[in-house]
Amino acid sequence: MAAVTSADVARAAGVSRTTVSYVLNDTPGTSITAETRERVRDAAARLGYAPSAAARTLRRGRSDLIVCVLPDWPTGPVVDTLLDHLTDVLAERDLFVLVHHHRDSRALAELWRAVTPRCVVGLSPFTRDDITAMEQAGIQVVGAELDASGFDAGQRWLGRLQAQRLVGAGHRRLAYGTSTDHRLDGFAEQRLHGMQQWCEEHGLARPVAVAVPTDAPASAVVGRWHDDGVTAVAAYNDEVALAVLAGAREAGLAVPGELAVIGVDDVPASRLSTPPLTTVAQPVAAHSEHLARSVLAALDGTPAPAGLGDEVRVVDRGTV
C-alpha cells in the first residue's frame, strides 16, 4: 500500500530522480560517487522502494515479460519440463515467463488489455484472429508451428508409429482406444487419423476408435474388442493403455498373447504394470530446446530454428 516513488527516494537521499534511476539500474557510463550511490541505496532500502513496473514498461516501450499460453490440456511432467527450460533460458536475458491457462470462456485478446508482454509463446496453434490481435498490440508471437499443419503432422506420426509397431509384431486387426477427456479430442483425432492412414497404406482394415474410461479396468471394452477379433490396441496415452491392460486382466485375456497394447508418453506408471507397458515416448528434451530456441530467435529477429525432426521412439517393454 506504500506507494514509495523514485521521487521519495531522491528526496530522502538528497539527489535528483535521475541519479536515483542511474544508481538503482546500474546505468553504465555514469560515474557517480560511491558515497552518493550508497546514500541512494540506503534511502531506497529504508523506504522500501519498489519501482513501478507499469511506468518502467511504458517509458521503455517494452516489457520484460514473456507469456506462455497453455491450451486446455491436463498439465503434467511434459509441460512442466517445457516451461522450466524456457524459464531458465530466458532468465539469462532477465526475462520472466508467466503462464496463461487458456480456456475458451474469454478471448485471448482481452488479456492484452491487462498485460502487454514482449512475446507470447503458444504450445498449440493460435487462431488467425488471435495472431492479428497480438501483432497489433505489438506483441511478438511464437507458436509451435503457427499454422496447425506441422503440429497435426507430429500428432499423426504418433499414431502411425503405434500402428507400425503393432503390425510389425504380426497383428492385422487393430483398434484404437481413445480418452474420455474431451480436452484431448483434437490430439486423439490426429493420432487416430495417422494410424488409419498407415493401415490404409498397408492394406489393413480401418481401425475404429472407442472411448475408454480410465477410472476403472476397461474389461467391457476389452471383451467387445476380443469378440470382434481385435488382437492389438493402440491407446491414446499410457493412462488409457493401463486401463485396457487392467481390463484384459479382469477379462482373463493374456497380454500380449491374446491382446497387445501400446501407449503414448512413457509415464512412470507404465513401468509398473504387469507386464510393463510398451509405449511411444515423445522427445520432451528436444521439444523444450526447440521451443526455447524459437523464442530466442523471435526476440533476436534471427531466423527460426528448423522444425523438429520426428524423434519419437517406441519404448519396447512387455505388452506387444
Added chain:
Amino acid sequence: MAAVTSADVARAAGVSRTTVSYVLNDTPGTSITAETRERVRDAAARLGYAPSAAARTLRRGRSDLIVCVLPDWPTGPVVDTLLDHLTDVLAERDLFVLVHHHRDSRALAELWRAVTPRCVVGLSPFTRDDITAMEQAGIQVVGAELDASGFDAGQRWLGRLQAQRLVGAGHRRLAYGTSTDHRLDGFAEQRLHGMQQWCEEHGLARPVAVAVPTDAPASAVVGRWHDDGVTAVAAYNDEVALAVLAGAREAGLAVPGELAVIGVDDVPASRLSTPPLTTVAQPVAAHSEHLARSVLAALDGTPAPAGLGDEVRVVDRGTV
C-alpha cells in the same frame, strides 16, 4: 509493431482522445452520439488499435492481473483444478490470472520489476522477505496460510489418517514409503511426522521412511520391509504406493494379506491396480473454493474465510 495510440484513433475519427477513451471503455454517464460512437469504433477497428496495458495500469494505479505463484512441485490435476476455478471466479470481475512457476534460481522480488499484479496468490507459504517485498510494491498477498503452520498441519493430518487406517486394520509394524522427488521433501517430512506422532500417541514403534523409486517395481524395498516384520506401508502418494504394490507382486507377497498399502491422492491409476489401491483423497473442490474465496476477500478487504476443515477422507479399496 504497429504502435497505434488512442491519439491516432482520435485523429482518424475526428474526435478527441477523451471521446475515444469514453467510447472504447463504455464509460457510464457520458452521452455520446451513436454516430460518433460508431465512428470511433470503426476507426479503432480499422487501425487495429490495442490500448497499452502499461499506460492503462499506470494511470489507473492498479492492474487487472492476479499472479498465482506455483512452488516447485510437479503439476497435475489438483493444481489444474485450483487454477481453473480461480480463473473462473476472477473472470467475473474482469481480472486475469497468470501463473508463475517459482524456482529458487531467482528471487521472487525480481519479478515485480517486470509486472505489478493487483494481488499475488501463493499455493505454499511465502517467506517473510517475499511478503515484505510484495507489500512494499503495493501488491496484496494471499497465501494458503501465510504462516506455514496451518499448511504443515494439513500435511501432517494426511500421515495421521494413513496410520490410523492401517492400525485400524490390525497392523502394528508400519513403514513409510517416501518419494525420490526432492521437490516433495517438505510435504513428505510433514506427512511422515504426522504418522510418527500418531504412532507415538498410540504406543507403536516409530515408523521409518524409505525412499521408493517409482520407475520400477519396488521389490527390493518391499523385501527388506518384509524381512523387518513390517506388515503395512503408508506411501507418500499413489505413485509411490503403486510402485510398492508392483514390488509386492514381484516379491510374491500377498496384498493386503502379507503387506497392506495405502496411498494419497486418489489418482485415476489407483483404481486400475490389482487389487485397487486404498488411498487418502484430498478435498480438491473444497480447497479450490476456499482459495477463490480468500482472494475475493483480500480484494474486497473483507475478512478471510475460515480455515479449511480437515475434510480429507480415506477411499477404501483393496489394499488395506
Added chain:
DNA sequence: CTGAAAGCGCTTACAG
C-alpha cells in the same frame, strides 16, 4: 559529476 525537463499512452476531473 548531477539535475531540470520531456515524454511514454492512457484516464479523468474540469471547462465550456
Added chain:
DNA sequence: CTGAAAGCGCTTACAG
C-alpha cells in the same frame, strides 16, 4: 455533448 490539460512514475537525452 465534447475537448484541453494534468498527471500516473519512470528513463534518458540534454544542459550545465
